[in-house]
Amino acid sequence: MSEKQTHAAPPPDDIHVELKGLRKAFGDKVVLDGIDLKVRRRSSLVVIGGSGTGKSVMLKCLIGLLEPDGGQVIIDGEDTTHLRGRARDRVMRKFGMLFQSAALFDSLPVWENVAFGLIQGRGMRRRQAREKAIETLAKVGLGPEVADLYPAELSGGMQKRVGLARAIAHQPDIILFDEPTTGLDPIMAAIIDELIVSTVRDVGATAISITHDMASVRRIADEVAMIYKGRIIWHGPVSEIDHSGNPYVDQFIHGRAEGPIKMDVSQK
Amino acid sequence: MNPLAQIGRVVLHLLAETGRLAFFLKNALLIGLTPRWYPRQILIQMIRMGYNSLPVIGLTAFFTGGVLALQIYIGGTRFNAESLVASIVALGITRELGPVLAGLMVAGRVSAAIAAELGTMRVTEQIDALVTLSTNPYRYLVGPRIVAGVITLPLLVIIADIIGIMGGYIVGTRSLGFNAGAYLKNTVDFLEMQDITSGLIKAAVFGFIIALMGCYHGFNSRGGAQGVGRATTNAVVSASILILAANYVLTSLLFAD
Ligand SMILES: Nc1ncnc2c1ncn2[C@@H]1O[C@H](COP(=O)(O)OP(=O)(O)OP(=O)(O)O)[C@@H](O)[C@H]1O
Numbered sequence: 302m303s304e305k306q307t308h309a310a311p312p313p314d315d316i317h318v319e320l321k322g323l324r325k326a327f328g329d330k331v332v333l334d335g336i337d338l339k340v341r342r343r344s345s346l347v348v349i350g351g352s353g354t355g356k357s358v359m360l361k362c363l364i365g366l367l368e369p370d371g372g373q374v375i376i377d378g379e380d381t382t383h384l385r386g387r388a389r390d391r392v393m394r395k396f397g398m399l400f401q402s403a404a405l406f407d408s409l410p411v412w413e414n415v416a417f418g419l420i421q422g423r424g425m426r427r428r429q430a431r432e433k434a435i436e437t438l439a440k441v442g443l444g445p446e447v448a449d450l451y452p453a454e455l456s457g458g459m460q461k462r463v464g465l466a467r468a469i470a471h472q473p474d475i476i477l478f479d480e481p482t483t484g485l486d487p488i489m490a491a492i493i494d495e496l497i498v499s500t501v502r503d504v505g506a507t508a509i510s511i512t513h514d515m516a517s518v519r520r521i522a523d524e525v526a527m528i529y530k531g532r533i534i535w536h537g538p539v540s541e542i543d544h545s546g547n548p549y550v551d552q553f554i555h556g557r558a559e560g561p562i563k564m565d566v567s568q569k
Numbered sequence: 570m571n572p573l574a575q576i577g578r579v580v581l582h583l584l585a586e587t588g589r590l591a592f593f594l595k596n597a598l599l600i601g602l603t604p605r606w607y608p609r610q611i612l613i614q615m616i617r618m619g620y621n622s623l624p625v626i627g628l629t630a631f632f633t634g635g636v637l638a639l640q641i642y643i644g645g646t647r648f649n650a651e652s653l654v655a656s657i658v659a660l661g662i663t664r665e666l667g668p669v670l671a672g673l674m675v676a677g678r679v680s681a682a683i684a685a686e687l688g689t690m691r692v693t694e695q696i697d698a699l700v701t702l703s704t705n706p707y708r709y710l711v712g713p714r715i716v717a718g719v720i721t722l723p724l725l726v727i728i729a730d731i732i733g734i735m736g737g738y739i740v741g742t743r744s745l746g747f748n749a750g751a752y753l754k755n756t757v758d759f760l761e762m763q764d765i766t767s768g769l770i771k772a773a774v775f776g777f778i779i780a781l782m783g784c785y786h787g788f789n790s791r792g793g794a795q796g797v798g799r800a801t802t803n804a805v806v807s808a809s810i811l812i813l814a815a816n817y818v819l820t821s822l823l824f825a826d
């Protein structure tokens with residue numbers, strides 16, 4: 302459980318990913334309203350925040366699936382905010398992402414899902430990629446017998462594992478996890494968290510995760526950032542989360558209905 | 570409601586849609602049809618579009634050829650021109666009915682299937698997942714479908730031509746009392762290469778339209794299962810209308826001289 306503390310302590314100023322004043326709106330609905338965030342190399346940051354506060358949108362802006370309206374995304378010191386074409390491809394190779402919905406390709410068997418980045422993205426031969434995929438599946442605790450199944454034949458927990466394997470197969474530098482354990486039972490959630498911690502350490506990557514689950518936060522985070530109304534309102538080491546002195550963070554981690562955070566539950 | 574505002578809204582909607590389609594078309598051509606290519610995907614799509622459409626195409630062409638023979642015979646007797654049945658069936662099938670009917674039948678099957686597949690991929694974030702795996706979705710999904718459409722439709726139309734003419738032949742010889750040898754001779758003598766090629770050119774364009782409309786509506790679908798359903802219907806309707814419109818334009822261009 303406490304193994305994650307063995308992360309080699311990165312030099313404090315080695316910033317891998319930085320968001321500066323990131324803004325994104327859909328129509329007149331402002332979702333991100335100036336996000337500032339720094340993530341150190343090889344650290345594991347967990348972003349928490351209520352439903353619909355823009356956590357997924359933030360990740361999608363970071364990786365380049367959505368183009369922000371303002372602000373900057375800086376990866377390895379390079380401004381990647383508005384890259385296109387080949388330059389975007391080059392930066393995209395640094396990333397792996399596990400989607401909230403797993404987003405497995407349902408027309409392809411499990412092994413081709415895992416090997417997809419290797420075959421299509423890197424041009425690896427199919428036979429070799431298949432071996433590599435089976436190797437990666439083993440890392441997430443799946444045997445070679447699932448390799449030829451289709452995603453629809455798997456349970457939710459297995460799909461998340463396959464999604465995890467797909468995200469790490471090409472050994473990315475930065476891995477994004479969007480709610481990796483939502484919808485899983487507590488034991489499976491703990492297993493997935495362990496896998497995240499061990500695989501991220503294994504490939505030596507920087508991890509940015511989103512979750513609602515405080516147990517997961519404590520298992521996978523080195524640092525925690527809380528997003529509220531389109532901004533980061535608290536950011537600190539996971540050890541300080543219980544005495545952050547921030548009423549928003551307190552309300553969230555204790556799951557209280559009463560507090561400074563007002564959920565918009567009105568029906569339109 | 571102010572009727573002017575209504576008209577304005579419709580016009581704006583139409584312009585926005587046209588803009589979106591133009592943008593999609595640009596990406597489909599400039600990204601989708603440039604290397605790197607995915608020959609495996611093209612092959613898979615050709616098999617899905619072509620092989621699985623064969624029964625529909627075969628039956629449609631056969632009955633159409635037969636009906637054409639009957640109708641032309643009935644019309645022909647009024648002018649003592651029954652002998653023209655064989656040649657008119659051949660011309661009608663190769664120049665017009667083969668490509669148009671095959672196009673419409675395949676539009677119903679294939680545009681819908683493409684829109685449903687890509688629409689589902691869109692709403693379940695599979696298209697985003699492709700991008701994160703360094704694969705351009707225009708190149709991996711749209712390009713192969715368009716290439717497959719442009720190649721497969723002419724192949725299907727060749728088959729439709731043959732089966733359609735055969736349908737006319739069977740009706741002509743079995744129930745209208747034509748001599749088999751004379752019927753075949755009339756078919757071959759009057760048919761020119763240009764009749765066949767013009768039909769195949771039409772077919773290639775229809776194949777492009779079918780794949781493009783399926784991909785466009787699938788790519789732009791929003792909002793879960795309902796959105797995918799809408800995309801599917803829109804793909805079939807727009808592909809069918811565009812096929813009929815393109816058919817008119819192509820006919821006037823191809824037979825201008
Ligand atoms: N493509 C889009 N078009 C329009 N609005 C969008 C789009 N994507 C997200 N939104 C809106 O942005 C807001 C934030 O969405 P987001 O998915 O980032 O929330 P989240 O914090 O990830 O929530 P959850 O924890 O439920 O996943 C939502 O109100 C959503 O409706």
Ligand SMILES: [Mg+2]
Nearest residue numbers: 356357401479
């Ligand atoms: Mg989300």
